Amino acid sequence: xxxxxxxxxxxxxxxxxxxxxxxxxxxxxxxxxxxxxxxxxxxxxxxxxxxxxxxxxxxxxxxxxxxxxxxxxxxxxxxxxxxxxxxxxxxxxxxxxxxxxxxxxxxxxxxxxxxxxxxxxxxxxxxxxxxxxxxxxxxxxxxxxxxxxxxxxxxxxxxxxxxxxxxxxxxxxxxxxxxxxxxxxxxxxxxxxxxxxxxxxxxxxxxxxxxxxxxxxxxxxxxxxxxxxxxxxxxxxxxxxxxxxxxxxxxxxxxxxxxxxxxxxxxxxxxxxxx
Amino acid sequence: xxxxxxxxxxxxxxxxxxxxxxxxxxxxxxxxxxxxxxxxxxxxxxxxxxxxxxxxxxxxxxxxxxxxxxxxxxxxxxxxxxxxxxxxxxxxxxxxxxxxxxxxxxxxxxxxxxxxxxxx
Numbered sequence: 001x002x003x004x005x006x007x008x009x010x011x012x013x014x015x016x017x018x019x020x021x022x023x024x025x026x027x028x029x030x031x032x033x034x035x036x037x038x039x040x041x042x043x044x045x046x047x048x049x050x051x052x053x054x055x056x057x058x059x060x061x062x063x064x065x066x067x068x069x070x071x072x073x074x075x076x077x078x079x080x081x082x083x084x085x086x087x088x089x090x091x092x093x094x095x096x097x098x099x100x101x102x103x104x105x106x107x108x109x110x111x112x113x114x115x116x117x118x119x120x121x122x123x124x125x126x127x128x129x130x131x132x133x134x135x136x137x138x139x140x141x142x143x144x145x146x147x148x149x150x151x152x153x154x155x156x157x158x159x160x161x162x163x164x165x166x167x168x169x170x171x172x173x174x175x176x177x178x179x180x181x182x183x184x185x186x187x188x189x190x191x192x193x194x195x196x197x198x199x200x201x202x203x204x205x206x207x208x209x210x211x212x213x214x215x216x217x218x219x220x221x222x223x224x225x226x227x228x229x230x231x232x233x234x235x236x237x238x239x240x241x242x243x244x245x246x247x248x249x250x251x252x253x254x255x256x257x258x259x260x261x262x263x264x265x266x267x268x269x270x271x272x273x274x275x
Numbered sequence: 276x277x278x279x280x281x282x283x284x285x286x287x288x289x290x291x292x293x294x295x296x297x298x299x300x301x302x303x304x305x306x307x308x309x310x311x312x313x314x315x316x317x318x319x320x321x322x323x324x325x326x327x328x329x330x331x332x333x334x335x336x337x338x339x340x341x342x343x344x345x346x347x348x349x350x351x352x353x354x355x356x357x358x359x360x361x362x363x364x365x366x367x368x369x370x371x372x373x374x375x376x377x378x379x380x381x382x383x384x385x386x387x388x389x390x391x392x393x394x395x
Contacts, residue, residue: 002382004382006382020384023384024384024385024386027384027386028386031386031389034386034387034388034389034390035389035390036390037390038388038390039387039388039390041387042383042387150312154377175338203390207352229383230381230383230384230385230386231383231384231386232382233384
């Protein structure tokens with residue numbers, strides 16, 4: 001048995017499979033960052049930090065000896081508990097098809113959002129800062145008119161090329177931008193198609209945790225999601241009527257090449273104009 | 276090619292494996308010969324030359340073993356079990372099997388990277 005304590009849960013192998021499958025289907029629909037940034041792992045539950053390859057001096061020279069501290073980035077442990085009614089679990093074993101596993105889906109939605117938030121918005125301190133923070137010096141303005149999003153993305157691609165950052169490129173769209181891109185036309189031509197041309201068919205990904213948009217390079221090496229334990233479901237406890245589970249992962253995000261992304265920000269916080 | 280079966284009945288992969296195995300045999304046979312000759316000679320300079328040649332053959336054998344490992348999954352598995360270990364050789368396999376039994380089964384959901392799927 002390991003730290004997930006799955007063997008202690010009072011449920012059958014069939015029920016475990018049903019819960020795992022439900023979350024396995026749900027997570028990819030909620031996860032955005034994994035569609036755009038490099039993925040390193042899974043490195044296992046025991047992985048606690050990522051080496052940065054740098055040192056910080058911690059002591060003055062004494063008798064000619066220099067003391068420096070190796071720098072590393074600790075992984076975060078993300079956990080979200082959820083409860084499933086025991087009667088639903090019993091129904092799985094009877095072969096029922098319509099099972100209420102919504103709490104498991106809710107947990108998947110919540111933990112996926114936190115992973116995306118750490119990747120795109122991050123923590124305040126470098127190098128664990130998210131892409132929008134790490135690359136903020138390169139931000140460009142975004143017009144309120146949704147039809148201008150492809151032009152802004154083209155300007156971002158030009159800026160990246162100017163810095164010597166080659167493609168392929170992808171774009172992360174905040175909720176408002178994504179909705180506008182999916183629905184708007186510009187002189188009868190779909191904004192989505194225009195954006196596809198700009199990105200040379202690179203990925204266009206909805207990222208609800210950001211405002212505006214973000215054009216980033218996908219050549220690899222610039223933005224890296226490091227995962228220790230990938231999403232796993234464990235057992236926490238139970239009562240007479242419910243079983244409590246936990247959905248968890250360990251991860252950290254590294255912005256190795258902040259120059260490889262261009263945030264697109266609205267001049268003010270207003271969303272694109274409605275059709 | 277010193278085959279035990281007709282070449283027509285053997286695959287190209289088996290023939291290449293045969294070539295590699297024969298080559299490894301010849302390299303180690305040369306190692307053995309050089310070792311004996313180096314030890315037997317009274318000429319110091321000749322001994323040095325023979326020892327040098329003997330160790331060159333070890334390099335050739337190693338390169339060919341590596342080729343064979345890359346093309347033979349069972350050999351790869353066994354070499355990974357036995358090579359570069361410290362335990363008594365007759366205990367290596369038992370210890371490796373015990374370690375495999377103790378290793379927890381993979382319990383994550385296998386989500387990994389989603390980058391290959393492009394959205395629109």
